Amino acid sequence: MHVFDADAVHAALPWPFLIEALRHAHLGKTPASDVVVQSDPAGGEAQFVTLPGWAPGGPIVVKMVGVFPQNAALAPPQPAVQGLVALFDGKTGGPLLIADGAAMTARKTAADSALGASILAREDVEELLIVGAGALAPHFVAAHLAARPSLRRVTIWNRTAARAHAVAAELRQQEIDAAVGEDLDAAVARADIVSCVTMSDKALVKGALLRPGTHLDLVGAYLPTLREADDTALARGTIFVDSRNNMKSSGDLSQAVASGAISWDAVKADLFELIQGKREGRTGADQITVFKNNGGAHLDLFTASALSQTLA
Template structure:
C-alpha cells in the first residue's frame, strides 16, 4: 500500500491535469456514492464526514475527514479539514493507496469548480472575484485561472481584511495579480467570475449587482442553514449543479426552494450532462450562470483515480 503525502498530492494533481481528468471522468455514468455526515454529540459544531465512491471498473475510494472550524483559532492554528483518502481494489478489496485528506479535498473541490467554469464561464473572462480567504481560496484561484487563462485580475474579499492580505502575500510572485478589496458590492458588480468559499449563514452576493455574462461559483453553504447568495442570484441566473446527489442539503438551493422562489426544476443540468453534451451550458454571452458545487464521494474517487494514473507514469 502506497502513502501519498500532501506535498505529493499538490505536485501531482496540478489543476490543468485534474480539471481535464474530472471532465473525462464525467463522460461515463455516475459511480455509486454514499455520504455520512456526523455532528459532534457535544454540540460544538464540529463534524466528521465519510464519503464513498465505488467504480467497479476502476477503484473504491473512501474519504474520512473531520471538519473542525475552530481549529483556525488554535495556537498554533490547525487546518479545519483533516483526514485521509483510502483507495481499494474493486475486485479484491485490497488497500492500494492512502493520501492526505486535506490536500485531496482542496484539490478535488477547486478542480470541480474549475470544471464548472470550463463549462459555463465566458472564454474571455478577465476578472475573478474570490469571496473568502480560507484554505481553499488559493486553490480556487489556481483552478479558475487554469480553466480560464484569460483571467488577468484577481480580487479577494474577506470579512477579516487581514486574512485577505495574508492570502495576497502568499500568492506574491506566483504569476497571479491579487488585489484585496474592501467593497464587496463594487467587486461583485465588475467581476466576470465570482467564486464563494465561505462558511456564511447570510447572503453575501447580491443578485441585483451581477453584471450580464458573469459566472457565479458557489462552494460554501453546504448545510441547509448556510447561504452565500441571495434569492435574486437564483432568479436572474441559469442554475446548474456539479451533481444532483446531495443538493437538497445546500442552503443556497434549499432555502429559496422552501420559500417558493424557485423549484427544483430550475436546475438545468449537472456536470455529467454538461460533459456529455446533453445540455449546451451557456447559450449566450449575456447569460448569468450559477453553479452550486455540492461535492460528493464520486469526485474523491475521480481525483484518486487521477492521482493513481500520475503515480503509474
Template structure:
C-alpha cells in the same frame, strides 16, 4: 500500499491535469456513492464525514475527514478539514494507497469549481473575485485561472480584511495581478467570475450587482442553514450543479426552494449532462450562470483515480 503526503498530492494533481481528468470521468456513468455525516454529540458544530465511491472496474475510494471550523482560531491554527482518502482494489478489496485528506479535498473541490468555469464561464473572462480567504481560497483561485487562462486580475475579499491581504500578497501567478479589496459590492459588479468559499449563514453576493455574463461559483453553504448568494442572484442566474445527489442540503438552493422562489426543476443540468452534451451550457454572452458545487464521494473517487494514473504514469 502507497502513501501520499500533502506535498505529493499537490504536486501530482496540478489543476490543468485534474480538471481535464474530472471532465473525462463525467463521460461515463455515475459510479456508486454513499456518505455518512455525523454531528458532534457534544453540540460543538464539528462534524465527521465519511464518503464512499465505488467504480467496479477501476477503484474504491473512501474519504474520512473531520470538519472542525474552530481549528483556524487555535494557537497555532490548524486546518479545518483533516483526514485521509484511501483507495482500494475493486477486485480484492486490498488497500492501494492512503493520501492526505485535506490536500485531496482542496484539490478535488477546487478542480470541480474549475471544471464548472470551463463549462460555463465566458471564454474572455478577465476578472475573478474570490469571496473568502480560508484554506480552500488559494486553490479555487488557481483552479479558475487554470480553467480560464484569459483571467488577468484577481480580487480577494474576506470579512477579516487582513486574511484577504495575506492571501493576495502570498499569491504569485504568471500574468495575473492579485489584490485584496474591502468593497465586496464594487468587486461583485466588476467580476466576470465569482467564487465563494465561505462558512457564511447570510448572503454575501448581491444578485442585482452581478455583471451581465458573470459566472457565479458557490462552494460553501454545504448545510441548509448556510448562504453565500441572495435570492436575486439565484433567480437571476441560470442554475447548474456538479451533481444532483445531495443538492437538497445546500443552503443556496434549499432556502430559495423552501420559500417558493425556486423549484428543483429550475436546475438546468449537472456536469454529466454538460460534459456529455445533454445541455449546451451558456446560451449567450450576457447570461448569468450560477453553479453550486455540491460535492460527493464520486468526485473523491475520480480524484483518487487521477492520482493513481499520474503516479503510475
C-alpha cells in the same frame, strides 16, 4: 500500498491534469456513493464525515474527514477539513493508496469548480473575485486561472480583512495580480467570475449586483443552514450543479426553493449531463450562470483515481 502526504498530492495533481481527468471521468456512469455525518457528541459545531464511493467495475474510495470550522481561528490556521482518502481495488478490495485528506479535498473541490467554469464561464473573462480567504482560497485562484487563462486580475474579499491581505500577498509572490476588495458589493459588480468559498450562514452575494455574463461559483453552503448568495442571484442565473445526487442539501438552493424564488426544475444540468452533451450550458454572452459545487464521494473517487494514474 502507496502513501501520499499533502506535498505529494499537490505535486502529483497539477490543475490542468486534474481538471481534464475529472472531465474524462464524467463521461462514464455515476459511481455509487453515500455519506455518513456525525456531529460532535460534546455539542460543538465540528463534524466527522465518511464518504464511500464505488465506480461500476472500478475502484472504491473512502474519504474520512473532520470538518472543524474553528480551525481558521487557530494560530497558525489549520484547514477546516482534514482527514484521509483511501483508494481500494474494486475487484479484490485490496488497498491501493492513502492520501492526505485536506490536500485531496482542496484539489478536488477547486478542480470541480474550475471544471464548471471551463464549461460555463465566458471565454473572455478577466476579473476573478474570491469571496473567502480560508485555506482553500489560493487553490481556487490557481484552479480558475488554469481553467480560464484569460483571467488577468484577482480580488480577495474576507470578513476579516487581515486574512484577505495575507492571501493576496501570497498570490502576488507568485506574480498573480491580486488585490483586496474592501467593499464586497463593489467587487461583485466588477467581477466576471465570483467564486464563494466560505462557511457563511447568511447570503453574501447580492444578485442584483451581478453583471450580465457573470459566472457565479457557490462552494461553501454544503448544509441547508448555510448560504452564500441571495434569492435574486439564484433567480437571475441559469443554475447548474456538479451532481444532482446531493444538491438538495445545499443551503443556497434549498433556501431559494423554500422561499419560492426558484423551483428544483430551475437546475438545468449537472456536470455529467453537460460533459456527455445531454444538456446545454451557457447559451449567450449576457447569461448569468450559477454553478453549485456540492462535492461528493464520486469526486473523491475521480481524484483518487487520477492520483493512482501517476503511479503507472
